[in-house]
Amino acid sequence: MYPELGQFALILALLLAVLLSVVPLAGSVTGRDNLQAFARPLSAGLFVFVAIAFAILTYAFLIDDFSVAYVANNSNSMLPWYYKFSAVWGGHEGSLLLWILMLAGWTLAVAVFSRRLPSVMIAQVLAVMGMITVGFLLFTILTSNPFDRMLPNVPADGNDLNPLLQDFGLIVHPPMLYMGYVGFSVAFAFAIAALINGKLDAAWARWSRPWTTVAWAFLSLGIALGSWWAYYELGWGGWWFWDPVENASLLPWLSGTALMHSLAVTEKRGVFKSWTVLLAIVTFSLSLLGTFLVRSGVLTSVHAFASDPERGTFLLALLAITIVSSLMLYAVRAPVVHVRSRYGSMSREIFLLLNNVLLVAATLLVLIGTLYPLVLDYLDMGRLSIGEPFFNLTFSPLAVATGLLMGAGVFSRWKKTDGGWLGRKLLWPLAVSLLVTTVLMVVYGGFKPWAFMGCFAAVWVSVATLWDLWDKSASRKGRLYGLKRQSRSYYGMVLGHLGMAITMAGATVVSNYGIERDVRMSPGDTAMVGDYQVEFIEIGDRQGRNFSAQYGTFVVSMDGDAVSILHPEKRQYLVQRSVMTEAGIDAGLFRDVFVAVGERISDDAWAIRLQYKPLVRWLWLGSIFMAAGGFLAIADRRYRVRDKATEKRAATTPEPRGDAAEALS
Amino acid sequence: MKRLFLFLPVILVIVLGVVLFAGIGKDPNRLESALIGKPVPAFNLSDLADAERQLDGEVFRGEVSLLNVWGTWCPACRDEHDDLLWLAEDKGVRIIGLNYKDNREDALVWLERLGDPYAVTLYDPRGTLGFDLGVYGAPETYVIDPEGIVRHRHVGVVNEKVWKEDLEPLVTRYREGA
Numbered sequence: 001m002y003p004e005l006g007q008f009a010l011i012l013a014l015l016l017a018v019l020l021s022v023v024p025l026a027g028s029v030t031g032r033d034n035l036q037a038f039a040r041p042l043s044a045g046l047f048v049f050v051a052i053a054f055a056i057l058t059y060a061f062l063i064d065d066f067s068v069a070y071v072a073n074n075s076n077s078m079l080p081w082y083y084k085f086s087a088v089w090g091g092h093e094g095s096l097l098l099w100i101l102m103l104a105g106w107t108l109a110v111a112v113f114s115r116r117l118p119s120v121m122i123a124q125v126l127a128v129m130g131m132i133t134v135g136f137l138l139f140t141i142l143t144s145n146p147f148d149r150m151l152p153n154v155p156a157d158g159n160d161l162n163p164l165l166q167d168f169g170l171i172v173h174p175p176m177l178y179m180g181y182v183g184f185s186v187a188f189a190f191a192i193a194a195l196i197n198g199k200l201d202a203a204w205a206r207w208s209r210p211w212t213t214v215a216w217a218f219l220s221l222g223i224a225l226g227s228w229w230a231y232y233e234l235g236w237g238g239w240w241f242w243d244p245v246e247n248a249s250l251l252p253w254l255s256g257t258a259l260m261h262s263l264a265v266t267e268k269r270g271v272f273k274s275w276t277v278l279l280a281i282v283t284f285s286l287s288l289l290g291t292f293l294v295r296s297g298v299l300t301s302v303h304a305f306a307s308d309p310e311r312g313t314f315l316l317a318l319l320a321i322t323i324v325s326s327l328m329l330y331a332v333r334a335p336v337v338h339v340r341s342r343y344g345s346m347s348r349e350i351f352l353l354l355n356n357v358l359l360v361a362a363t364l365l366v367l368i369g370t371l372y373p374l375v376l377d378y379l380d381m382g383r384l385s386i387g388e389p390f391f392n393l394t395f396s397p398l399a400v401a402t403g404l405l406m407g408a409g410v411f412s413r414w415k416k417t418d419g420g421w422l423g424r425k426l427l428w429p430l431a432v433s434l435l436v437t438t439v440l441m442v443v444y445g446g447f448k449p450w451a452f453m454g455c456f457a458a459v460w461v462s463v464a465t466l467w468d469l470w471d472k473s474a475s476r477k478g479r480l481y482g483l484k485r486q487s488r489s490y491y492g493m494v495l496g497h498l499g500m501a502i503t504m505a506g507a508t509v510v511s512n513y514g515i516e517r518d519v520r521m522s523p524g525d526t527a528m529v530g531d532y533q534v535e536f537i538e539i540g541d542r543q544g545r546n547f548s549a550q551y552g553t554f555v556v557s558m559d560g561d562a563v564s565i566l567h568p569e570k571r572q573y574l575v576q577r578s579v580m581t582e583a584g585i586d587a588g589l590f591r592d593v594f595v596a597v598g599e600r601i602s603d604d605a606w607a608i609r610l611q612y613k614p615l616v617r618w619l620w621l622g623s624i625f626m627a628a629g630g631f632l633a634i635a636d637r638r639y640r641v642r643d644k645a646t647e648k649r650a651a652t653t654p655e656p657r658g659d660a661a662e663a664l665s
Numbered sequence: 666m667k668r669l670f671l672f673l674p675v676i677l678v679i680v681l682g683v684v685l686f687a688g689i690g691k692d693p694n695r696l697e698s699a700l701i702g703k704p705v706p707a708f709n710l711s712d713l714a715d716a717e718r719q720l721d722g723e724v725f726r727g728e729v730s731l732l733n734v735w736g737t738w739c740p741a742c743r744d745e746h747d748d749l750l751w752l753a754e755d756k757g758v759r760i761i762g763l764n765y766k767d768n769r770e771d772a773l774v775w776l777e778r779l780g781d782p783y784a785v786t787l788y789d790p791r792g793t794l795g796f797d798l799g800v801y802g803a804p805e806t807y808v809i810d811p812e813g814i815v816r817h818r819h820v821g822v823v824n825e826k827v828w829k830e831d832l833e834p835l836v837t838r839y840r841e842g843a
Binding site for chain 1: 668671672674675678679681682683684685686687688689738739740766774775777778779792
């Protein structure tokens with residue numbers, strides 16, 4: 001009975017979403033405050049009913065209710081409870097429900113945290129988010145109902161969760177990723193509201209900024225988690241495969257990064273408005289496109305959900321309506337008049353414009369690389385070769401160029417930067433970076449042009465960022481006072497840029513100086529990988545809760561001293577009969593040693609993959625820095641002080657002295 | 666006039682939408698090649714195992730063969746490798762490898778470790794033959810008849826099902842024809 005309640009909750013949520021997309025909007029057009037005031041309560045109600053549906057589905061998983069088709073297809077009574085929980089989003093229907101839960105959550109968050117917004121604007125923003133929710137709820141209810149039942153023939157046990165997904169990485173990766181994807185809907189809704197109103201002003205940019213930054217921070221973490229998961233779970237030691245679905249998550253990240261920077265220019269200087277609003281639309285459209293690519297089965301991918309033409313068509317229609325109508329609105333309403341604000345050729349505006357050009361170029365590159373099989377298929381021609389080499393060849397120069405610009409841009413000033421001054425300013429950081437990079441090349445043994453470029457860009461960004469922090473924190477009252485005086489959003493930027501540098505350094509070093517060896521080993525054998533000696537001690541059997549495994553023991557040592565003992569496994573999952581490789585990894589800040597057991601070659605010999613991965617952790621460490629930077633930036637005082645000020649005013653106790661004191665504190 | 670430029674994004678998106686719509690419901694692994702019914706493009710590549718030995722279109726002469734495009738950078742190629750071994754060993758199918766945009770040492774280590782299903786492997790580090798064939802990603806497998814004419818193209822992993830349904834009928838047909 002209760003699964004039907006879940007479905008009923010979804011239908012109620014749909015009704016509320018329809019009301020949310022109509023009533024406040026009507027109120028904003030007719031100027032009736034009482035209709036606009038419905039926006040907040042409707043958002044809250046929408047969230048509550050989606051959450052009830054989600055909770056019911058989760059409950060069905062936890063009690064092993066295999067009468068629910070989705071549970072029977074994605075779970076099994078032998079699964080540990082935490083995987084039963086994460087299996088809720090292990091398949092198409094449930095992950096879509098998670099997507100909607102996030103969307104409702106973001107809508108609620110906008111309703112709660114935007115009390116200072118003019119009520120017309122908040123009504124419109126929430127209405128736009130309501131419209132998106134309507135689309136996705138319809139999609140769920142009509143084509144992908146997670147509460148479909150298998151009655152009266154209830155299966156005795158479930159089909160099990162795909163073993164690849166039985167992992168900590170999967171518990172956290174999709175929620176983070178969806179937080180990012182869906183989070184861009186807020187910037188999108190603000191852009192649409194601003195277009196409807198015709199008010200593309202600094203206030204609009206100021207309101208969009210924190211939401212964009214948070215969504216971007218979540219997306220950074222989500223992508224990094226996915227990469228980390230692929231690294232240890234797929235058993236290949238690769239961290240990025242340029243798979244269509246990986247690209248689908250990278251696309252909104254790239255354009256979201258561009259959006260974040262162009263919003264900064266629009267807020268501070270009131271220029272690039274038209275461009276910023278287009279980026280906001282494009283970024284969310286790319287999130288939607290990613291959702292479509294994963295779920296429609298038009299591209300081959302390791303991640304793809306089972307393809308279903310009906311779902312694909314529905315999603316494409318949804319995409320078409322959302323994107324075409326918003327771009328039409330853009331075409332008709334975006335301002336074309338040139339703003340009178342002027343800026344010089346070396347100004348910060350120009351640096352940020354170049355940053356946008358590079359990021360958009362990277363976005364287009366990835367988009368073309370991902371979609372071109374489809375395009376060629378449509379045109380009936382197959383005359384181009386592409387793959388991982390294509391992406392590596394074209395993406396790396398853009399990444400390096402972005403890094404070089406970033407370092408110089410950090411010192412630039414708004415409006416006008418004196419070229420000679422900037423040149424002199426960059427001289428010392430340049431010298432330091434060249435020196436550090438040269439030392440790095442010597443340490444890692446061997447000059448390689450691309451490795452040099454990548455490391456130089458990373459070092460250059462870090463040196464310039466820290467140099468600027470040093471400059472800015474100079475104060476007559478001492479260094480510590482100067483450091484304290486910098487705003488949180490400035491520290492956010494510092495962390496974000498350092499994170500970028502760390503990720504770049506990691507990617508460059510591990511790609512150029514990593515060592516991979518495939519060797520044949522029997523117990524008792526030793527092999528070298530880099531400076532490390534790996535000894536194969538033994539291999540035995542081990543029983544897990546829902547798998548049986550061959551369990552190896554390897555000792556890693558360096559110069560005769562044992563470093564660690566690794567236990568790579570080859571697991572045979574009982575229900576789906578599939579084999580998974582669990583690599584044994586000795587993780588370290590500066591290097592990983594990675595051992596994976598492959599095929600059994602003869603009675604006592606195994607194919608063993610050994611890898612030495614310098615700085616591989618930096619890839620993900622960098623994204624933690626970036627995300628931390630994002631969260632720090634939105635904790636900036638300018639977003640909090642005014643809150644308090646408004647609350648004071650709202651409480652009708654005008655205390656100008658109190659306000660002033662707080663502004664100073 | 667400037668206003669008209671703002672319509673550019675909408676137009677681009679609509680064009681893209683048409684293409685995406687055409688892609689729905691099609692099996693992405695089924696991609697026709699413009700070369701079907703035509704000879705394999707002329708090439709001159711070295712043997713993977715022996716850099717001194719030059720190979721050309723003659724390798725396809727006399728016997729029906731599968732041309733399998735692979736690389737060590739391609740995880741899906743690892744997936745199909747066991748099935749290729751099965752085809753070569755149990756079914757006696759002649760498979761010609763095309764090592765695509767790869768590195769000779771890595772490729773040789775890979776074959777040594779996993780087994781070598783290929784009668785011979787062409788080494789194509791710059792992807793020239795791949796370009797002429799219209800390869801868009803590894804793995805891809807072509808059926809080549811004893812005259813050296815391309816008869817079928819399969820994009821994606823070869824497994825038992827693909828073999829039974831798509832490749833085996835063709836291979837049998839051209840074997841008998843020979």
